[in-house]
Amino acid sequence: MAPKFKPENIDYSLYLVTGRELLPPGKDYYESLEESLRGGVTVVQVREKNIDSGEFYEIARKTKLLTDAYNVPLIINDRLDICLSVGAAGLHIGQTDLDPRTARNLLPPGSVLGLSIGSLEEASRLLDLYKDEETGGPLKLVDYVGIGAVWRTTSKDVSKKVMLGPEGVGKILDLLHDGSGGSIKSVAIGGIHLPNLPHLLHGSRSPIHLRTLDGIAVISDIVSSPHPEEAARQLSEAFKRGVAEPSLSEGRGGHAVLPTGIHRADRQGDGGRRRSKIDWLEGVVGLMKVVKEKKPLAHQMTNTVVANDSANATLALGGSPIMATHPLDVKDLSKILDALLINFGTISDKQGMIVAGQEANKNLKPIIFDPVAIGATSYRRETAKELLDAWQPTVIKGNAGEIGALAGSLEVASKGVDSVGPGFANPADVVKTLARQKRAIVAMTGVDDYISDGETVLKVSNGHHWMGCITGSGCMTGTAVTVYCGAARIAGTSSTQLVKGDMLLGVLAGILVYTIAGQKAGERDDVRGPGTFRAAFIDEMYHVTTEDVLWMAKFEIVE
Ligand SMILES: Nc1ncnc2c1ncn2[C@@H]1O[C@H](COP(=O)(O)OP(=O)(O)O)[C@@H](O)[C@H]1O
Ligand SMILES: Cc1ncsc1CCOP(=O)(O)O
Numbered sequence: 001m002a003p004k005f006k007p008e009n010i011d012y013s014l015y016l017v018t019g020r021e022l023l024p025p026g027k028d029y030y031e032s033l034e035e036s037l038r039g040g041v042t043v044v045q046v047r048e049k050n051i052d053s054g055e056f057y058e059i060a061r062k063t064k065l066l067t068d069a070y071n072v073p074l075i076i077n078d079r080l081d082i083c084l085s086v087g088a089a090g091l092h093i094g095q096t097d098l099d100p101r102t103a104r105n106l107l108p109p110g111s112v113l114g115l116s117i118g119s120l121e122e123a124s125r126l127l128d129l130y131k132d133e134e135t136g137g138p139l140k141l142v143d144y145v146g147i148g149a150v151w152r153t154t155s156k157d158v159s160k161k162v163m164l165g166p167e168g169v170g171k172i173l174d175l176l177h178d179g180s181g182g183s184i185k186s187v188a189i190g191g192i193h194l195p196n197l198p199h200l201l202h203g204s205r206s207p208i209h210l211r212t213l214d215g216i217a218v219i220s221d222i223v224s225s226p227h228p229e230e231a232a233r234q235l236s237e238a239f240k241r242g243v244a245e246p247s248l249s250e251g252r253g254g255h256a257v258l259p260t261g262i263h264r265a266d267r268q269g270d271g272g273r274r275r276s277k278i279d280w281l282e283g284v285v286g287l288m289k290v291v292k293e294k295k296p297l298a299h300q301m302t303n304t305v306v307a308n309d310s311a312n313a314t315l316a317l318g319g320s321p322i323m324a325t326h327p328l329d330v331k332d333l334s335k336i337l338d339a340l341l342i343n344f345g346t347i348s349d350k351q352g353m354i355v356a357g358q359e360a361n362k363n364l365k366p367i368i369f370d371p372v373a374i375g376a377t378s379y380r381r382e383t384a385k386e387l388l389d390a391w392q393p394t395v396i397k398g399n400a401g402e403i404g405a406l407a408g409s410l411e412v413a414s415k416g417v418d419s420v421g422p423g424f425a426n427p428a429d430v431v432k433t434l435a436r437q438k439r440a441i442v443a444m445t446g447v448d449d450y451i452s453d454g455e456t457v458l459k460v461s462n463g464h465h466w467m468g469c470i471t472g473s474g475c476m477t478g479t480a481v482t483v484y485c486g487a488a489r490i491a492g493t494s495s496t497q498l499v500k501g502d503m504l505l506g507v508l509a510g511i512l513v514y515t516i517a518g519q520k521a522g523e524r525d526d527v528r529g530p531g532t533f534r535a536a537f538i539d540e541m542y543h544v545t546t547e548d549v550l551w552m553a554k555f556e557i558v559e
Contacts, residue, residue: 007143012215039232047077127179149190165389166203173206189217198497201242296338296486303345306472316541319483325349334359338486345372357391369393375405462515464522484510
């Protein structure tokens with residue numbers, strides 16, 4: 001008999017893995033399963049650990065009656081004998097289970113075979129070990145891979161594993177593609193819940209080939225819900241919305257949606273075409289008016305060295321500062337803020353930063369991330385990874401040393417919080433590449449500031465050398481960007497899954513206004529050194545006019 005489900009036609013979008021131990025008290029397994037099927041589950045995998053074969057068989061058999069009724073394929077975890085005896089659509093194996101080649105040989109033709117992948121090494125082993133000798137491509141041993149764990153989860157002991165985060169998933173998608181495993185379908189698994197789904201879908205889009213996931217595999221979000229139908233429906237809709245987003249508008253080079261998730265056509269009336277310098281300047285002037293009228297609320301979680309200067313800079317620029325850090329405080333704030341700055345110059349409130357960022361993603365608020373001195377200690381590197389796994393930044397801002405450390409480059413050195421040396425040979429390439437990798441706008445400061453969303457690269461050359469002589473000038477660049485991204489959010493007319501408004505314009509405006517203020521302060525006759533410069537700088541932030549920007553702006557569209 002021909003198999004009922006052709007592996008290549010299976011819809012993996014909402015892949016439910018069962019977990020009877022997670023059911024809410026009083027909820028029957030079959031009742032929960034049927035409700036979740038009604039809600040839109042597209043594949044069911046029965047996963048049972050430590051039970052007798054007879055009981056496993058009975059559960060699988062009865063589960064199949066339900067999945068058949070909803071025309072959904074049933075996959076059995078690990079146990080080939082159960083898979084064969086109930087006539088399931090396929091088998092899912094882990095790295096320590098049956099070898100894929102053996103499993104494939106024993107499965108009836110046309111069966112589905114899935115494999116768990118937890119690292120780039122495991123993905124490349126799949127591609128290397130199972131090469132088709134004739135074509136050199138991977139043998140179609142495996143129909144899909146389950147990539148994870150994305151995040152920590154209570155549904156499986158993953159304590160010894162490295163969490164991939166959305167970025168790690170994206171790297172695996174690129175590797176599979178490069179190794180011609182492009183036709184292997186992929187679902188992500190581990191710690192996926194409705195609130196972090198936009199981050200997963202945005203952050204896992206592969207940086208080189210722009211590949212997206214075919215689905216998400218979920219246990220607890222559905223199984224432990226008292227209303228699994230509703231839980232499944234929400235996940236299914238959120239997946240379809242999130243994964244489809246990039247195709248909603250067209251851009252150059254296949255970058256339909258910029259890394260921040262901003263639709264090209266939404267950018268202040270540019271209708272998808274490239275903006276000229278005048279277009280950009282008009283946009284900046286427009287945002288200066290928004291700042292003046294609306295006073296964007298800039299929530300800043302920053303370091304103890306510059307907190308006071310940053311709050312004063314916010315006021316001088318026309319915004320409204322609030323500097324809360326406690327996890328219980330930041331949640332409510334997220335609903336009213338216009339933009340969030342997370343600067344980890346003196347990390348003491350990591351948990352607050354995690355919660356604030358997650359809430360900002362949920363509330364479509366821009367996050368400006370400043371990984372101060374990230375190259376200086378391993379604690380900073382680990383914290384940056386933890387934060388970026390917890391939420392999707394809109395903007396990453398740093399000096400050349402910090403951006404280099406984040407990009408894994410040794411070309412530019414740092415000394416504590418400062419960058420040393422002449423900078424990158426090709427800064428435009430550095431910001432563009434990192435923007436694609438991190439799926440965020442990257443702003444790299446220095447004598448010249450480079451900004452990229454992974455496609456466009458802008459260079460701003462305003463500023464003054466006194467700016468490099470006071471502490472906090474980089475941190476306050478982050479403040480200015482936060483105020484202006486807040487204004488861009490207020491002015492934005494449409495939103496994507498993670499942010500509302502034209503963020504690239506917000507970053508450009510923040511940097512231009514701020515560096516023009518620095519330049520005006522530095523050129524003043526009464527400024528005799530860093531102390532007088534610091535006071536004059538705040539004054540000039542207050543006094544920058546739209547005319548100053550139109551006359552003084554020194555910027556280039558590099559790409
Ligand atoms: N020599 C300089 N000339 C012009 N602008 C500068 C100079 N040094 C720093 N800036 C400006 O000061 C701000 C902070 O940059 P930077 O010194 O790179 O940050 P950090 O303090 O994080 O090292 C940026 O907006 C940058 O444009
Ligand atoms: C000195 C110092 N130490 C920890 S944060 C900080 C301020 C960094 O300021 P910036 O990078 O903006 O110059």
